Amino acid sequence: MRAYLLRRLLQAVPLLFGISVLLFVALQMTPGGPLAVAEDVQGRVTAEDLQRLRNRYGLDDPMYVQYLRWAGDLLRGDWGTSFDTGRPVLVTIAERVPTTLLLTGTAFLVTLILSIPIGLLAAVRQYSGFDYASTSVAFLGVSIPSFWFGLMLLYVFTFLLGWLPSVGLSDPRHDYTGWAAAGDLARHLVMPVAVLALVSTATNTRYVRAAMLDVIGHDYVRTARAKGLTEMAVVGKHAVKNGAIPVVTILALEIPDLFIGAVITESIFAIPGMGRLFVQSASLRDYPVLMGILMTASVLVIVSNLVADALYALLDPRIRYR
Amino acid sequence: MTLVVAEQPPSPIPAHRGDTAVEPSRSGWSRAWLKFCKHRLAFAGLMTLAAIGLGVVAGPRLLPYDPERIDFAAQNQSPSLAHPLGTDELGRDQLVRVLDGGRVSLSVALAAVAVAMTLGVTVGALAGWAGGALDNVLMRAVDIFYSIPGLLAAILLVSLVGPGFWTIVAALGFWRWMPAARLVRAGFLSVKEMDFVSAARALGAPERRLVLRHMLPSVLSPVVVTATLGMARAILAESALSFLGLGLQPPQATWGRMLYEAQTVVIHDGYWWRGFFPGLMIFLCILSVNFVGDGLRDVFDPRTVHRPQSD
Numbered sequence: 001m002r003a004y005l006l007r008r009l010l011q012a013v014p015l016l017f018g019i020s021v022l023l024f025v026a027l028q029m030t031p032g033g034p035l036a037v038a039e040d041v042q043g044r045v046t047a048e049d050l051q052r053l054r055n056r057y058g059l060d061d062p063m064y065v066q067y068l069r070w071a072g073d074l075l076r077g078d079w080g081t082s083f084d085t086g087r088p089v090l091v092t093i094a095e096r097v098p099t100t101l102l103l104t105g106t107a108f109l110v111t112l113i114l115s116i117p118i119g120l121l122a123a124v125r126q127y128s129g130f131d132y133a134s135t136s137v138a139f140l141g142v143s144i145p146s147f148w149f150g151l152m153l154l155y156v157f158t159f160l161l162g163w164l165p166s167v168g169l170s171d172p173r174h175d176y177t178g179w180a181a182a183g184d185l186a187r188h189l190v191m192p193v194a195v196l197a198l199v200s201t202a203t204n205t206r207y208v209r210a211a212m213l214d215v216i217g218h219d220y221v222r223t224a225r226a227k228g229l230t231e232m233a234v235v236g237k238h239a240v241k242n243g244a245i246p247v248v249t250i251l252a253l254e255i256p257d258l259f260i261g262a263v264i265t266e267s268i269f270a271i272p273g274m275g276r277l278f279v280q281s282a283s284l285r286d287y288p289v290l291m292g293i294l295m296t297a298s299v300l301v302i303v304s305n306l307v308a309d310a311l312y313a314l315l316d317p318r319i320r321y322r
Numbered sequence: 323m324t325l326v327v328a329e330q331p332p333s334p335i336p337a338h339r340g341d342t343a344v345e346p347s348r349s350g351w352s353r354a355w356l357k358f359c360k361h362r363l364a365f366a367g368l369m370t371l372a373a374i375g376l377g378v379v380a381g382p383r384l385l386p387y388d389p390e391r392i393d394f395a396a397q398n399q400s401p402s403l404a405h406p407l408g409t410d411e412l413g414r415d416q417l418v419r420v421l422d423g424g425r426v427s428l429s430v431a432l433a434a435v436a437v438a439m440t441l442g443v444t445v446g447a448l449a450g451w452a453g454g455a456l457d458n459v460l461m462r463a464v465d466i467f468y469s470i471p472g473l474l475a476a477i478l479l480v481s482l483v484g485p486g487f488w489t490i491v492a493a494l495g496f497w498r499w500m501p502a503a504r505l506v507r508a509g510f511l512s513v514k515e516m517d518f519v520s521a522a523r524a525l526g527a528p529e530r531r532l533v534l535r536h537m538l539p540s541v542l543s544p545v546v547v548t549a550t551l552g553m554a555r556a557i558l559a560e561s562a563l564s565f566l567g568l569g570l571q572p573p574q575a576t577w578g579r580m581l582y583e584a585q586t587v588v589i590h591d592g593y594w595w596r597g598f599f600p601g602l603m604i605f606l607c608i609l610s611v612n613f614v615g616d617g618l619r620d621v622f623d624p625r626t627v628h629r630p631q632s633d
Contacts (some may be wrong), residue, residue, distance in 0.1 A: 015462075022467075026475075026479070027478075030479065030482035139609075142612065144605055145604045148597070151584065151588055152601070154588065159592045256471060260471045263473065263474065264562055268585075278477070279481075282477055282481035282482070294470065298471070301468075301469045
C-alpha cells in the first residue's frame with residue numbers, strides 16, 4: 001500500500017508538469033496578451049509605459065524562458081505577483097480560500113446528511129412510494145441548472161418573502177458580534193449552500209441507492225436475514241459496511257466538482273471566494289493569478305483521485321494494489 | 323453545477339450479439355430502436371427534444387415578432403395572450419427570444435459535442451490501433467486534460483480570446499473529448515484480436531479499411547451514449563458561460579444570456595418571467611437528454627438488459 005501510494009505520488013509529478021506546460025502555452029497563445037486591458041485605454045497609457053510593463057514582467061522573453069522562470073519561482077514558493085494589484089498571487093488566493101472552503105464544506109456536509117439516509121431508505125424499501133419519489137427528485141435534481149435554481153430561490157425568498165439576503169456573506173449595514181454574527185452568516189449561507197448542494201445531493205442519493213441495492217442482493221446479507229437478525233441489524237451492521245465502499249470513493253471524487261460549482265454559485269450570490277476571483281481575473285487577463293488558481297484546481301483533482309483510490313484499497317481488503 | 327454522469331464504459335461489443343431470438347430478421351440498429359421505444363421515459367425525452375428542436379427552428383419564422391424588434395409600448399409586460407412569455411425592458415417578445423436563443427444555444431452545444439466526439443474518436447482510434455509509444459503519449463495527454471477542470475478552462479479561453487460562436491464551441495469541445503478517446507481505445511484493444519478482424523486481414527483488407535469499416539463501427543455504440551450525455555453537459559456549460567457574461571454578445575439572445583440579463587430585474591423588480599422561461603428550457607433539454615441517454619445505455623449495454631428497473 002505504501003509503495004503504491006508513493007508510486008502514485010511520483011506519477012503526479014510528470015502529470016503536473018504536463019498540466020502546467022499546457023496551461024502556460026494556452027495562455028501565451030491567446031491573442032491580445034496580458035497587457036490588452038492596459039492597451040484598451042491608449043489615451044492614457046503611452047507606448048513607453050507599455051514597454052516598461054513588458055520589461056518589468058519579462059514579457060518579451062521567449063516562451064520557454066518565461067515558463068522556466070515561472071515554474072522555478074513556483075517551486076521556491078513564489079507564485080508571482082498579480083498584474084492587477086501588484087500583490088503576491090499566493091496571498092491573493094489564500095485570503096479567498098476560507099470563504100470558498102466555508103461554502104463548499106457546508107454544502108458537502110448537507111450532501112452527506114441528506115443523501116446517505118435517503119439513498120439507504122430508498123434501497124431498503126425498493127419500489128416503494130418513497131423510492132420512486134426520491135429517485136424522481138434525484139433525477140430532476142441532476143438536470144436543474146444551478147444558476148436558474150439560484151435565481152428562482154432569490155425571487156421567492158428575497159423578492160417575494162424578503163426572508164433571506166441576496167448577496168455576500170454578511171450584512172454591511174450592521175456590526176454583528178458573537179451569535180448575532182453567526183446567525184447573519186447562516187442566513188447568507190442558506191441559498192448558496194442549497195444551490196451548491198443540490199446537484200451533489202441528487203447524484204449521491206442515486207449512488208448510495210445503487211451501492212446498497214448491489215450489496216443487499218448478496219448471499220451474506222441473505223444469511224444474516226436467515227439467521228433471524230432484525231432488519232435494523234442486517235442493514236446497519238452487515239450491508240452498510242460494504243455499501244459504503246463505493247460511496248466513500250465517489251464522495252472523494254466529488255470534492256473538485258464542488259469547487260467548480262462554487263465558481264457559478266459565488267457569481268450568483270456575489271460571494272468573494274476563489275471562484276469569483278477566477279472569473280474576475282479572467283476578465284482582467286491577470287495571468288499569474290489565473291495560473292495559480294488553475295494549478296490549485298488541478299492539484300485538487302489529482303489529490304482527490306489519489307484519495308479515492310487509496311480509500312478504496314484501505315476499506316476493501318479484496319482490492320490489492322501493486 | 324456540473325452534471326455528474328457516471329461514465330462507466332459499457333461493453334464495446336454491439337448490442338445485437340447474444341439476443342438473436344427476439345427479432346431475427348431485423349438489423350441491429352432497428353432492433354435497438356424498437357428496444358429504445360419501449361423505454362417510455364427515453365422515448366418521451368426524445369419527443370420533447372424533437373418538439374424543442376422544431377420550435378427553435380420554425381418558431382421564430384411563424385411568430386409575428388422579431389427577436390430583436392424594440393417596442394417601447396410593451397415594456398416589461400408579464401405573460402399575456404399577446405406575449406405568452408412576457409416582454410423585456412425593451413418591449414421585445416420573450417417567446418420569440420427564447421426560441422431564437424434556443425436555436426443558438428443548441429447549435430453551440432451540438433457543434434461542441436461534434437468537435438469533442440470527432441477529436442475523441444480520432445485520438446482513441448489512433449491510440450488503440452497504433453499501440454506502443456504513440457498510445458502511451460496520447461493516453462498521458464488524456465490524463466492531463468482530465469486533471470484540468472473543463473469549465474474553468476472554458477471560462478479562461480473565452481475570456482481571453484473573446485466570445486464568439488466558434489470560440490465557445492472550441493472552448494467547450496477541447497475539454498470534453500477524453501471520455502470518447504478512452505472508450506474507443508478500450509474498444510479497439512479488445513476488438514483488435516477478434517476473429518472477424520483477423521479474418522478481414524487474412525482476406526487482404528488494407529489497414530485503412532480494416533480500421534474504418536470493421537473495427538470502428540463495432541466500438542461506436544458506447545460513444546453514442548457518451549455523446550448524448552455530453553450534449554447535456556454542453557448545454558449546461560454554454561449557458562453557464564453566458565450566465566457569467568461570456569456567451570454570445572447582445573443583441574443575440576441565448577438561454578444563458580437571457581438569464582444573465584434577468585438577474586437584477588428578477589431580484590429587484592420581481593419580473594420572474596424574464597428568468598423562469600429561459601431556465602425552464604435549459605432544464606427541459608437537459609432532463610430530456612438525460613432520459614434519452616439512460617435509454618440508450620439500456621439499449622447498448624447488454625449488462626443492464628435483464629434489470630431495466632434499477633439504475
